[in-house]
Amino acid sequence: MSLSITVLDSLAGALTRLPRLPQIQVIIPNPFAPQARPQQAATEQQKTLREKLQEYINNAVDAAPLIPTGLLEGLLRAVPKKKVSHRRKRNRQLQGDKQLKLLNNLNRCPSCGHIKRSHTLCMHCVEQIKSIWRTEAKLSEKEPFKQELDPVDQKLIYPGKRESPYEKQMNNKKEWLERRQRTFELNRKESK
Amino acid sequence: MEIFAVLYGLSVVENSTEKKARYRSFILQHGCSKKVIKVSPNHIPTLETLNTYTNSCNPREIKHRRALLKNLVTALIEHESITTTHAKAKETQRLADRLISLTKKNDIATATSLAQADVFKHGQILPKLFGELKDRYANRVGGFTRVLRLEPRIGDNAPQSIVELVDGGREMKFWLTARIVARLEQQGLEVDDLTKFNVEQLTKLRANGPEEFRTLVERMKLEFYQNVESFRDNLPSENLKAPTEPQLKKNIRFVQRPAKAEESA
Numbered sequence A: 001m002s003l004s005i006t007v008l009d010s011l012a013g014a015l016t017r018l019p020r021l022p023q024i025q026v027i028i029p030n031p032f033a034p035q036a037r038p039q040q041a042a043t044e045q046q047k048t049l050r051e052k053l054q055e056y057i058n059n060a061v062d063a064a065p066l067i068p069t070g071l072l073e074g075l076l077r078a079v080p081k082k083k084v085s086h087r088r089k090r091n092r093q094l095q096g097d098k099q100l101k102l103l104n105n106l107n108r109c110p111s112c113g114h115i116k117r118s119h120t121l122c123m124h125c126v127e128q129i130k131s132i133w134r135t136e137a138k139l140s141e142k143e144p145f146k147q148e149l150d151p152v153d154q155k156l157i158y159p160g161k162r163e164s165p166y167e168k169q170m171n172n173k174k175e176w177l178e179r180r181q182r183t184f185e186l187n188r189k190e191s192k
Numbered sequence B: 001m002e003i004f005a006v007l008y009g010l011s012v013v014e015n016s017t018e019k020k021a022r023y024r025s026f027i028l029q030h031g032c033s034k035k036v037i038k039v040s041p042n043h044i045p046t047l048e049t050l051n052t053y054t055n056s057c058n059p060r061e062i063k064h065r066r067a068l069l070k071n072l073v074t075a076l077i078e079h080e081s082i083t084t085t086h087a088k089a090k091e092t093q094r095l096a097d098r099l100i101s102l103t104k105k106n107d108i109a110t111a112t113s114l115a116q117a118d119v120f121k122h123g124q125i126l127p128k129l130f131g132e133l134k135d136r137y138a139n140r141v142g143g144f145t146r147v148l149r150l151e152p153r154i155g156d157n158a159p160q161s162i163v164e165l166v167d168g169g170r171e172m173k174f175w176l177t178a179r180i181v182a183r184l185e186q187q188g189l190e191v192d193d194l195t196k197f198n199v200e201q202l203t204k205l206r207a208n209g210p211e212e213f214r215t216l217v218e219r220m221k222l223e224f225y226q227n228v229e230s231f232r233d234n235l236p237s238e239n240l241k242a243p244t245e246p247q248l249k250k251n252i253r254f255v256q257r258p259a260k261a262e263e264s265a
């Protein structure tokens, strides 16, 4: 046993000493890699670009975003292959179920006289009654318990909130919240 | 294996009663799907078949849906009127009707224990259900709730509706009808047939209904029709009729529900 091991060891040692082929190396030149440019004085065009960039950084708020002018724009982005023809476009946009439909189930609200859908309640009248309920609930509510505090403690415990201009803007819900429009009124004179 | 068979709706033919019992317990725990209903239609509890607006076999989804429904019913009993989408409203109506008809059972202990499973806020809701609501609906056999359609919701255009407890403090139909009667009286017009019918239906089984209706009409006059001259032109009159004449359900006869043999015995 011991003999055979020594023989193997010597063989392995001999193998390592044998001459080897050099390792294969394939190098593909990277076209996008930054090339080492010879440092020259900036040309006039480059100068103007730099100036432009500096300007942009200086007043970034008002400046228009710089449009990158690359040659690869048209090559790499997905774009439709052909122009959609007039007929195709009109066919798509004026499909039967995409058009506005007529409402034939219209009625008159018996309490306010405006138009409403049949078998549904008039939202205006419902909202008015709901608002009555809301005011009733507010009146019946108990006032929350208020502890009397030192002015100093008051300031410490309730420091108040400083609203950002955006929050202030959003507080005025009437400006941005979408509200239900009132339906048209059925005029007695017109309908006679 | 049996559990997976039920989960994926495989048609496994089982004859032994033990395995059937195991199916039943699984369905009780996790709800059921349409496919499972086909397997054993007799053993499914009524409250677990609440899959009408989404059909799913996923236990987690079913639990979530159950909790949603419980919340809706709790809110309905607490506030007497809620506004949701139409599908949810119909489901809530079904469960609420079933809960109120539970209060009519002779054995109150089992009824309360059954009602507990479908409601949150036990301390608040159960006394109301078995006290106030039981008394209110003592003369009614069914139809304890009402669903009224509304315009679709702004934003996602989902069909909305109101669920309300009949003869409650916040009955929208009661209030709207009072408003209509107030308008007609202020204009000096006669109350039309449909409104008359509605008033009769609304005040018939309500505790001192006619007086309440009268006070509400007077309130509505002050609230909305104080100065009739200013908007006389806009209000509907006898000349303005609905495009389609309302038809009353005159041919329907109401028959009393026959009493159950077990309860009477």
Ligand SMILES: [Zn+2]
Binding pocket: A109, A110, A111, A112, A113, A114, A122, A123, A124, A125
């Ligand atoms: Zn109206």
